[in-house]
Amino acid sequence: MLVDDDPALSELLAMRLESHGFRVTLASSGHAALRQLANTAIDLVLTDLRMDNMDGLALNQKLQASYAGLPVIMMTAHGSIPDAVDAIQQGITAFITKPIDSDELLAAINKALPEQSTSHASEPDNFHGLYHQSASMRQLVQQIKAIAPSQANILIQGESGTGKEVTARAIHRASSHAQGPFIAINCGALPAHLLESELFGHKKGAFTGAIADKQGLIQSADQGTLLLDEIGDMPLDLQVKLLRVLQEKTVRPIGGHQEQTVNVRILSASHKNIAQAVSEGKFREDLYYRLNVVQLSLPSLKERVEDIPLLANLFLSQLSKTPKRLSPDAMTALLSYAWPGNIRQLHNVIEYCVAMTPGSHISEDSVLNALPAQDDRQAFIGLNDAKRQFERDYILKVLALCQNNVPQAAKLAQRNRSDFYKLMKKHDIQ
Numbered sequence: 448m449l450v451d452d453d454p455a456l457s458e459l460l461a462m463r464l465e466s467h468g469f470r471v472t473l474a475s476s477g478h479a480a481l482r483q484l485a486n487t488a489i490d491l492v493l494t495d496l497r498m499d500n501m502d503g504l505a506l507n508q509k510l511q512a513s514y515a516g517l518p519v520i521m522m523t524a525h526g527s528i529p530d531a532v533d534a535i536q537q538g539i540t541a542f543i544t545k546p547i548d549s550d551e552l553l554a555a556i557n558k559a560l561p562e563q564s565t566s567h568a569s570e571p572d573n574f575h576g577l578y579h580q581s582a583s584m585r586q587l588v589q590q591i592k593a594i595a596p597s598q599a600n601i602l603i604q605g606e607s608g609t610g611k612e613v614t615a616r617a618i619h620r621a622s623s624h625a626q627g628p629f630i631a632i633n634c635g636a637l638p639a640h641l642l643e644s645e646l647f648g649h650k651k652g653a654f655t656g657a658i659a660d661k662q663g664l665i666q667s668a669d670q671g672t673l674l675l676d677e678i679g680d681m682p683l684d685l686q687v688k689l690l691r692v693l694q695e696k697t698v699r700p701i702g703g704h705q706e707q708t709v710n711v712r713i714l715s716a717s718h719k720n721i722a723q724a725v726s727e728g729k730f731r732e733d734l735y736y737r738l739n740v741v742q743l744s745l746p747s748l749k750e751r752v753e754d755i756p757l758l759a760n761l762f763l764s765q766l767s768k769t770p771k772r773l774s775p776d777a778m779t780a781l782l783s784y785a786w787p788g789n790i791r792q793l794h795n796v797i798e799y800c801v802a803m804t805p806g807s808h809i810s811e812d813s814v815l816n817a818l819p820a821q822d823d824r825q826a827f828i829g830l831n832d833a834k835r836q837f838e839r840d841y842i843l844k845v846l847a848l849c850q851n852n853v854p855q856a857a858k859l860a861q862r863n864r865s866d867f868y869k870l871m872k873k874h875d876i877q
């Protein structure tokens with residue numbers, strides 16, 4: 448909480464702090480600060496010393512009385528720092544002199560904040576529309592931040608609905624091509640001849656039906672970014688043409704005679720394993736290396752359950768005109784599900800729940816109704832089932848190792864023979 452009776456200065460300082468990831472609540476006086484504190488969870492108070500009615504020291508006294516241990520940093524003009532001993536006795540955590548030096552302020556805040564402050568450390572991140580909270584996505588975003596400004600072509604791999612297009616847009620926005628267009632094309636959605644003309648364009652009369660010149664998407668994306676989605680579905684002969692674009696940085700429309708220079712950042716995406724397609728001869732190795740200068744792998748939603756509450760609440764706020772909340776049981780149901788359709792499926796489930804819930808509370812039943820068949824629901828099995836499953840797999844593995852020789856398998860599993868037979872019977876293993 449930033450307490451200062453100078454609104455212009457407060458706004459400026461709040462902006463600076465927010466750019467460093469802090470959530471800032473403003474209060475224009477000591478009294479306003481105390482009122483707001485009664486309803487808001489605050490980790491630290493940054494207050495001006497000189498304020499009308501209640502100055503910083505008086506505010507600090509009240510804070511120490513009602514919120515013992517709450518760190519307070521005092522901002523003072525040069526030469527107005529009260530006696531240091533007096534200040535320490537009053538429990539003030541630090542003094543910062545005006546004009547405020549950002550580094551000094553950040554150092555003081557970081558020193559004063561408890562390790563896991565509630566409103567800063569758990570704050571969800573949004574990197575150009577790519578919302579995330581899980582450690583794996585934070586790591587991926589660090590990777591994106593490092594490579595986005597370069598010209599490197601990037602291959603984004605991930606299951607369907609994991610956010611490959613959202614990621615590509617975020618890369619575009621963080622790149623030097625951000626002022627140019629972002630164009631995406633799904634290479635699997637069009638027959639080969641149409642895909643070729645969409646990508647490279649054509650000249651009038653180049654083929655039956657080519658009644659006018661048409662600019663291709665590669666050229667339309669000049670100075671910007673082109674996302675080739677489902678690149679694994681691109682036919683081999685088009686792969687050769689694309690390779691030329693990447694090597695020469697020129698494009699020639701179908702039926703054209705002149706090469707046109709283009710400056711396009713090429714991003715590609717696929718839910719298929721392209722390395723495997725290369726080994727199977729379905730994808731050109733030379734093109735793979737050109738596209739895959741950097742590879743990003745998006746984890747499935749099941750592998751980053753920490754993102755589920757954040758994304759569910761985000762979609763809820765986007766899709767519902769009135770405020771709605773998921774009940775704790777409804778959230779547990781979302782967390783327990785396997786999400787084969789990943790974030791797109793989560794979006795659809797929340798959309799269904801919003802449409803089916805006139806009130807403000809989304810129930811577990813509403814979530815369960817939105818999820819497909821019971822069998823697929825459980826990503827998490829209970830401990831007892833997990834133990835049983837492990838025991839069965841273990842016995843099968845030991846038997847396989849011993850080529851179904853039961854006495855030998857029993858010995859390896861450190862069980863006597865009759866115990867081992869009992870276990871086999873329990874798991875219906877012949």
Ligand SMILES: Nc1ncnc2c1ncn2[C@@H]1O[C@H](COP(=O)(O)OP(=O)(O)OP(=O)(O)O)[C@@H](O)[C@H]1O
Pocket residue numbers: 576577578579605606607608609610611612613614676718758790791794
């Ligand atoms: N991190 C995210 N934050 C917010 N919304 C997301 C995020 N990731 C995905 N989405 C949303 O999920 C949906 C699917 O995302 P997207 O189209 O990028 O997935 P995809 O991997 O490209 O899917 P496909 O392989 O089927 O083309 C979209 O509605 C998108 O807005």
